[in-house]
Amino acid sequence: MVLADAGCEVSLWGRRAELAKEINAGRVNPDYLPGVELPAAITATADPAEAAHDADFTVLVVPSQTLRGNLAAWAPMLAPDTVLVSLMKGVELGTAKRMSEVITEVADVPAERVAVLTGPNLAKEIAARQPAAAVVACVDETVAQRLQAACITPYFRPYTNTDVVGCELGGAVKNVIGLAVGIANGMGLGDNSKATLITRGLAETTRLGLAMGADPLTFSGLAGLGDLVATCSSPLSRNNTFGTNLGRGMTLQETIAATKQTAEGVKSCESVLDLGRRHGVDMPITETVVSIVHDGKPPIVALKELMSRSAKPERR
Ligand SMILES: NC(=O)c1ccc[n+]([C@@H]2O[C@H](COP(=O)([O-])OP(=O)(O)OC[C@H]3O[C@@H](n4cnc5c(N)ncnc54)[C@H](O)[C@@H]3O)[C@@H](O)[C@H]2O)c1
Numbered sequence: 001m002v003l004a005d006a007g008c009e010v011s012l013w014g015r016r017a018e019l020a021k022e023i024n025a026g027r028v029n030p031d032y033l034p035g036v037e038l039p040a041a042i043t044a045t046a047d048p049a050e051a052a053h054d055a056d057f058t059v060l061v062v063p064s065q066t067l068r069g070n071l072a073a074w075a076p077m078l079a080p081d082t083v084l085v086s087l088m089k090g091v092e093l094g095t096a097k098r099m100s101e102v103i104t105e106v107a108d109v110p111a112e113r114v115a116v117l118t119g120p121n122l123a124k125e126i127a128a129r130q131p132a133a134a135v136v137a138c139v140d141e142t143v144a145q146r147l148q149a150a151c152i153t154p155y156f157r158p159y160t161n162t163d164v165v166g167c168e169l170g171g172a173v174k175n176v177i178g179l180a181v182g183i184a185n186g187m188g189l190g191d192n193s194k195a196t197l198i199t200r201g202l203a204e205t206t207r208l209g210l211a212m213g214a215d216p217l218t219f220s221g222l223a224g225l226g227d228l229v230a231t232c233s234s235p236l237s238r239n240n241t242f243g244t245n246l247g248r249g250m251t252l253q254e255t256i257a258a259t260k261q262t263a264e265g266v267k268s269c270e271s272v273l274d275l276g277r278r279h280g281v282d283m284p285i286t287e288t289v290v291s292i293v294h295d296g297k298p299p300i301v302a303l304k305e306l307m308s309r310s311a312k313p314e315r316r
């Protein structure tokens, strides 16, 4: 919608041919955006070759853990000079790779042809054309500027950045912190607790970023603090809601069953922790989320452990 509103012709790929037909006929995606009229410049197709063959930008947005498999199938159909744009906010399990790393590897393109779009962009609010800002990041600033020009609208304001590592980490780790804040919320904890998780969550994101060569200033921008605030304060966030359900006492299986869309932090908390370990970075909130989500530790026990860590200076 944003690209179409910015003046682009958009070809939207989906797996189900019948849904593509329905979207073209009714100009609405009944499963994912009911009630939102899609611009006429969007044409849906179930044929990836048709969607990709002459695209200036190929925007990739599937659940992070499915990117590698999907992209391997699409790679032969990509337009020769297309810029691959990731909207995904996850880290690959097993490899601990960021989505742009998976893209360069699987599509066999240089980093200059891969960009990331991230920031406080809850889909339903964007679809309602409420004002929002975002970051478009690429190691090649001219590519980021081209993407910025392609997606700027009166309600959507993208800023450029060349710190791809920081922007991607901001997007992936905020989902884990969103789970933690949701859990606190579900346990009935108040705003001091939530503000503590947000702030210390940003501290551990920044520590990881520094160890990975990111610019620390990225984390006080839209891709860091901005997205963290949106995710941790909104009931529209799937990660936040997932955490809230867990904190209220639902089991993991019940919570998964109640979640119809992708909550990236549920899988990526493990790969983010893996990244932290690979870089020798202490990530206590991420570790706590993993222990609750994947090891079945009761939130009250995990919280006590988090609060009884040894005292330390705020900055180190
Ligand atoms: N929804 C948001 O507000 C939002 C905002 C910014 C970024 N993102 C990111 O976008 C990514 C996707 O999330 P989403 O919100 O679109 O999730 P979603 O669950 O709403 O939609 C996922 C889409 O991918 C499809 N899909 C599921 N499994 C697939 C597979 N194996 N192969 C191909 N397609 C598959 C689904 O049919 C659906 O169309 C995530 O990384 C998320 O962090 C989401």
Ligand SMILES: O=P(O)(O)OC[C@H](O)CO
Pocket: 089, 119, 120, 121, 122, 123, 175, 178, 227, 230, 231, 236, 237, 238, 239, 240, 262, 263, 264
């Ligand atoms: O619904 P969530 O938790 O995946 O968050 C959506 C976006 O990433 C918010 O910017």
